Amino acid sequence: MAIPDNWFRYPDLKGRKVADSVWIPLRASEDILSVGxxxxxxxxxxxxxxxxxxxxxxxxxxxxxxxxxxxGLIHVINSCADEKAYKAADExxxxxxxDYTTGIELVLPQSFGLDHLAEWHLHQDFVIALGLLREGDIWVRPEEGYVEVVRLIRDEEGSPRRLEARADHLRDYLAARKMALRLVWYRDRDAIVEDTRRFxxxxxxVTEERPNFRWVGRNFPIHEGSGDRIGSQTAVFHVWRTDVDPDADVPVFGDEAEDNTDYSSHTFSRGGATVYRVEGEIWAEEWIEPAEKSPRIRRDKVASSVAFIVSxxxxxxxxxxxxxxxxxxxLWFRPDVIPDMVSRRGVKLAWYTLDTAGLELSSGYRVHFGINRIGLVTVYAYDIARLPEWQxxxxxxxxxxxxxxxxxELLDAQMKSRPAGTMAPEAHLAEALQDIDEKFAARFGVHLFRKxxxxxxxxASIHRFRALDQHGVFALAKDISRLIVEAIxxxxxxxxxxPPKGGGGTGSIKSLERVLSTLVSDDLARRSLTRLVxxxxxxxxxAHLPSSELEEAFKLAGIDRTLEPIEQGLQMLMRTMQALAGLHRLISSDGD
Known part of the structure; x- marks a missing residue:
């Protein structure tokens, strides 16, 4: 790395404050750069x-x-006690x-010695107040879509080097506790060079000081190799006791004194070529101010910046x-809102009727929605407006x-209190597959599907909202095939x-067709699997089907290509359930 002339004065940090960062370090001791x-x-x-x-x-x-x-890091964080008082480690x-506590430590470091790595503990009140869940070295907030709130960074040996919190959540906590965060930091840039004239x-x-900031620059010659200052000497002292009796079985030694100790000493200087050490250090203090309001912990009301189209x-x-x-x-929404929500951690899709379903959200809310005649998602406005701001x-x-x-169907359920008696195919797919597998095992002694x-x-990915375009229709077909055909x-x-002696016919569908032919006619066995084929x-x-074969595939699947993709997806799911129902009947039949 070529060192800029003014690198030691931190021009890249000019005007920047830690307090302005998205992530605020609560504790750190790390090398940002290390060469040689x-x-x-x-x-x-x-x-x-x-x-x-x-x-x-x-x-x-x-x-x-x-x-x-x-x-700073020199400060020892620990519990203290004597006959007068007890101070908890976080105080x-x-x-x-x-008589009072000035503040609390949000990070409590703990060292064990021996072969154990140090630990940095995040204050449990911070964890519980914000509803955080620790996953390895990351603390997430399930109520907020599992957003990362705190993260611990370690070095290659596994020792903790930086613990930082998202500023928005930290300031929310400070507001709730009526606190501000006093942050002290130190930065050091250090280099050994041959010539310092350009710096x-x-x-x-050289020292520069202003309120809450101190910069010190140094430039001095050293011996290459040892790093000792030019002209410096190293002193060596050797001290020993003179009253040692090697023949004593249980020696007892008194206090050291001139008559029972002796010593020797000498000094030496290390050599080496003259090079220069240039260094720039910063000591600074900042405040991380509390937020004006605490919507997460204190549940303060914050005016929303969100608006929706209502006409x-x-x-x-x-x-x-x-x-x-x-x-x-x-309110009306594009249908791709559903796969977007379902893709988020902690969100589940539950079907109620053919065209209505609910999204169970990680925040504990549930959004009941319906699909209208042109495929848009409709939701009662209050069900969206009552959600947290981020949702x-x-x-x-x-x-x-x-x-x-x-x-x-949504209007019937919410305004007429008459829920539709229809069923969504997505809601019963897992149950249908399990019933068929159990029925097959009972009849033939083996399971139809591999685990x-x-x-x-x-x-979880098999639903009509996968089919928002033609590629999505094919992707839905792929997942249905993986779940059923490829699992046979x-x-x-x-x-x-x-299979026949001449070879061939060893595929999963053909193999199932031959088994069904032991129960019903060959023609009925073949026709029962047409939709799945x-x-x-x-x-x-x-990727590879010519248009003529593509049309034939849609025909075999019983899907109308003139429909919108999302309707094709629904039709594919309904044909799948019909095929499974037929398969269940055949396996349960007596051969007539």
């Missing part, structure tokens, strides 16, 4: 250290006086004993105004002008009905 070995020409190092203390606003004046020597006292540090030590003319209404159970209005923003991104009316480690995730245990089926052919249709 100290003492050698070309050595280069940049390090960053910081520590913090959450100070009660009532004691802010005292907090202003706290610097690196008070709460900071200005005096001993103290603007021309003397052995065909494009009129919008603020989410806060729609947050009324009796608002009497509906409102997601829905806002898919909001469209009203068109196609409100889903009839699939990805079965649950594939099932052909080897077991071939033991029941062996068509869907199987569609699984990679966008």
């Amino acid at each position: 070995k100290y003492g050698d020409l070309g050595y280069l190092r940049e390090s960053f250290c910081c520590a913090s203390l959450a100070v009660h606003l009532a004691h802010r004046e005292e907090g202003e006086k706290l610097g690196w020597m008070d709460i 900071y006292w200005d005096d001993w004993p103290s 603007d540090i021309t003397s052995e030590e 065909a003319s494009g009129e919008t209404q603020a989410a806060d105004d729609l947050n009324n159970e009796d608002i009497g209005k509906y 409102r923003r997601i829905w806002q991104g898919f909001n469209v002008s009203p068109e196609g009316g409100v889903s009839k 699939h480690e990805s079965r649950a995730s594939i099932l 245990d052909s080897s077991e089926l071939q033991k029941i009905a062996p 068509g869907i199987y052919e569609l699984r990679g249709a966008d």
